[in-house]
Amino acid sequence: MPQKSPISGASRTDVPGPSTAELPAAAPGLRERRRRQTRTEISQAALRLFQEYGVDATTVDGIANAAGISQRTFFRYFTSKEEAALPAHQDFDAALEAGLLTIDPAGDPREELERVYQQVMQGYADNDAPQARSMLLVNQLIRKEPLLRAALLKHNATRTTGLVDALMDRFGRDGISDLQIRLAFETCAAVVRVAFEVWVTRREAGRNDNLPDIYASARQLAH
Amino acid sequence: MPQKSPISGASRTDVPGPSTAELPAAAPGLRERRRRQTRTEISQAALRLFQEYGVDATTVDGIANAAGISQRTFFRYFTSKEEAALPAHQDFDAALEAGLLTIDPAGDPREELERVYQQVMQGYADNDAPQARSMLLVNQLIRKEPLLRAALLKHNATRTTGLVDALMDRFGRDGISDLQIRLAFETCAAVVRVAFEVWVTRREAGRNDNLPDIYASARQLAH
């Protein structure tokens, strides 16, 4: 049933926030903070409903309702209901992107990439820290929900293009081919994907392995 | 709150679809031949419209219309309009699956996988043969159309699970871990993806490189 009456619309009518589709990392004004908060609330509502009812049975209207916003507003924050479940991955991506800026253009692409990834993963070393817990939670959901898996891949694919281009700029020197950069990136990303999957699997099995270690051994095996 | 309606389990994603499920390769009766023909016609119509108007601007109704069938029937052949553009990849997958049956369980997973992929790619060695031409055409489209790229990834993701399981069975021996199989598969697949991309890029640039060679050198570089 489309459109249900907006119950709690009024409860947060004072939510606006400053501007800008992009998130300025530097000076978060009031509006920006509001915006982030709303975004977070939507994600939490989405994750909760996905867990309880499954992704299929959860509608955008349901999420919007639970988050106290209208459906229209939901689509101003996320492009689809699946996207709303991936804030942890967006954080990861942000960290990755920041890490890529530290790359040494004179180094070996593969080694540099692996270093950056390893470093980013350190942020998830403590399985009990909020960052790791969120990431684990979402990934558990993803394991069970093909829709979310697909959404994640799509998300990654969208970003890959940009990242590869950025890398090409950075490594723009003779002797390093297009093919080589792409290859380095894709294979690194593959190892990372597997590491995440193994991490989640083992944690679900009760083991307390941490992500950086798993990644390190996966990397080892891959060579 | 979300619908609790049980059904929808398959709603809008990767249910293999009525037809893709099983295509009896052995004895194609009249019905089966008709079915394949219809499927092909739909795909051709879809590809043509996608090329001419773009994926976004092409509707399922439009495709169905161009193929001379009803919308309802379209959805009995494909689960989405994007799927209709990927027959070449489905053929590739079929060849791959057949190849996987020839794997030697006593061998090295990585080497065996690479051998199979290399073999499958031989089917696309001649850039002027219909198989290669179709594949090139679709991949050119995919390069320009994020929607198609996403659809392909989703398609691959759906299949990956099954393939990895099959591989695990086949390599089910001590000393070979879950992690190792996954890793081998994902990294091989990554190299293949890159090879395809490079192939298309170079052909668009007027070069006549062939797929197996590109794959071979990519594989080389990856080690």
Place this chain on the structure above:
DNA sequence: GCCAATGTGGCAGTATCTGCCATAATGGCA
């Protein structure tokens, strides 16, 4: 030539997503 199986089309209904417009809140500035 009959029958069971299967393909097809039409219809209704739900869900996703977007454009448009009116309104409300905000933050800066005089």
Place this chain on the structure above:
DNA sequence: TGCCATTATGGCAGATACTGCCACATTGGC
């Protein structure tokens, strides 16, 4: 403090994607 440009929000309409259901036609086997 009060005004204004900016921007967030909500509601609505509408296009499109997709599914279940039912009736009808075609097919292939006997």
